[in-house]
Amino acid sequence: MKILVVGAGVAGLSATINLQRRGHAVTLLEVAPEIRTSGSPIDVRGDALDMVREMGILDEIRAAEIRMSVDSEFVDDHGNRIAGFSTEHSHDRPDDIEITRPDLMRILVGALEPGTDLRFATTVADLAAGADGVHVSLTDGTEDDFDLVVGADGVHSRTRSIVFGPEADYVRFLGVYLALAPVGPPAPEGTPGRMHLAPGRMMALLQSPDAELAGTYFRSPKLDVDHHDPAAVRGVLRQVFRDDVWRVHELIDRMVASPGLFFDECSQTRMPRWSVGRVVLVGDAAHCAAPLSGRGTSLGISGGLFLAQAIEENPGDLAGALAEYERRQRPYVDRAQRGVQGSIDRNVPATADDVAARYAALRQYEASRA
Ligand SMILES: Cc1cc2nc3c(=O)[nH]c(=O)nc-3n(C[C@H](O)[C@H](O)[C@H](O)COP(=O)(O)OP(=O)(O)OC[C@H]3O[C@@H](n4cnc5c(N)ncnc54)[C@H](O)[C@@H]3O)c2cc1C
Numbered sequence: 546m547k548i549l550v551v552g553a554g555v556a557g558l559s560a561t562i563n564l565q566r567r568g569h570a571v572t573l574l575e576v577a578p579e580i581r582t583s584g585s586p587i588d589v590r591g592d593a594l595d596m597v598r599e600m601g602i603l604d605e606i607r608a609a610e611i612r613m614s615v616d617s618e619f620v621d622d623h624g625n626r627i628a629g630f631s632t633e634h635s636h637d638r639p640d641d642i643e644i645t646r647p648d649l650m651r652i653l654v655g656a657l658e659p660g661t662d663l664r665f666a667t668t669v670a671d672l673a674a675g676a677d678g679v680h681v682s683l684t685d686g687t688e689d690d691f692d693l694v695v696g697a698d699g700v701h702s703r704t705r706s707i708v709f710g711p712e713a714d715y716v717r718f719l720g721v722y723l724a725l726a727p728v729g730p731p732a733p734e735g736t737p738g739r740m741h742l743a744p745g746r747m748m749a750l751l752q753s754p755d756a757e758l759a760g761t762y763f764r765s766p767k768l769d770v771d772h773h774d775p776a777a778v779r780g781v782l783r784q785v786f787r788d789d790v791w792r793v794h795e796l797i798d799r800m801v802a803s804p805g806l807f808f809d810e811c812s813q814t815r816m817p818r819w820s821v822g823r824v825v826l827v828g829d830a831a832h833c834a835a836p837l838s839g840r841g842t843s844l845g846i847s848g849g850l851f852l853a854q855a856i857e858e859n860p861g862d863l864a865g866a867l868a869e870y871e872r873r874q875r876p877y878v879d880r881a882q883r884g885v886q887g888s889i890d891r892n893v894p895a896t897a898d899d900v901a902a903r904y905a906a907l908r909q910y911e912a913s914r915a
Contacts, residue, residue, distance in 0.1 A: 556828020
């Protein structure tokens with residue numbers, strides 16, 4: 546088939562690689578001028594490991610494995626340690642892999658067929674889906690017809706808006722914002738990550754082998770702020786954290802000054818179905834579970850693989866194939882989306898009592914391991 550994939554994130558790259566390996570001709574569009582690599586290190590976990598093995602990139606991913614600050618500790622207003630935990634115990638499987646975003650994206654791009662038609666700074670201007678194909682107008686002024694369009698353009702998907710309707714119908718804000726940025730060179734090996742909690746707010750300074758990362762989750766009603774305007778983001782963070790101590794204000798200033806600043810709301814995409822006719826969604830466009838799930842990358846990888854497998858196994862029956870893709874992917878999505886509220890409550894306790902309960906649980910956990 547002749548297929549258009551919109552968005553060269555994890556899901557779009559996984560779909561493209563897996564479709565190409567089954568003989569399909571793929572055009573891949575990316576609205577950004579280059580592959581986007583900013584963000585925190587990511588986990589490839591659970592069954593996604595078997596999937597990247599099937600895609601032939603497990604060894605490369607394992608070779609690039611990192612260990613984020615294995616020990617992390619919560620500190621009080623003066624920076625004194627309250628309780629700690631080891632991130633090693635949060636894995637699904639002992640062989641779960643943590644990898645930096647630039648490394649994962651480099652490996653996925655390297656797995657594309659040589660000469661792949663990958664067009665940067667280009668997206669869909671409009672598309673008209675018919676029974677026999679989809680007519681697409683691109684922002685580079687060209688037009689073409691495809692047998693299938695795969696929307697892999699993330700939680701704010703334009704493909705979804707054009708074909709399925711407005712974002713507000715599908716994307717649910719979870720009442721939490723996230724800011725994250727690399728703020729300096731890596732600290733010496735063994736330096737623990739540090740976190741500070743206040744009711745509804747968490748600030749962290751985390752260590753990865755390539756950078757120190759400052760990050761925060763905070764609870765808030767929906768804000769009217771331009772996520773891409775560092776000055777506006779700084780104003781929001783300063784206001785939200787106005788009463789906080791430790792190194793919170795210093796970290797906010799360093800985050801906002803970083804070119805790698807990422808600021809967004811935590812939302813989930815929930816849709817009754819992921820395809821209409823010859824247009825199908827994969828990854829966050831279809832089913833964002835929120836960064837707090839820690840499973841978005843794995844879901845992006847599995848969705849691309851399941852889609853390509855289902856098409857291969859249902860020759861001449863696209864509707865059947867798209868239904869089968871959804872049947873395989875849904876259980877993974879449901880599990881990831883269900884787990885998010887618990888993760889919010891653990892990471893961003895809402896009240897002073899919840900903060901105290903979190904510390905008590907961590908101390909108990911520490912004592913049980915002593
Ligand atoms: C800060 C942060 C930390 C995270 N941590 C983890 C983690 O630890 N573990 C984990 O599993 N997941 C994590 N995630 C989630 C994970 O990165 C995503 O869920 C996953 O990458 C899903 O990929 P995607 O390809 O569907 O969407 P995205 O990664 O959003 O990619 C979409 C791509 O489409 C492009 N695009 C957007 N609009 C258009 C358009 N109109 N036309 C063409 N291209 C377009 C974008 O530029 C982007 O390249 C995190 C996410 C964030 C933001």
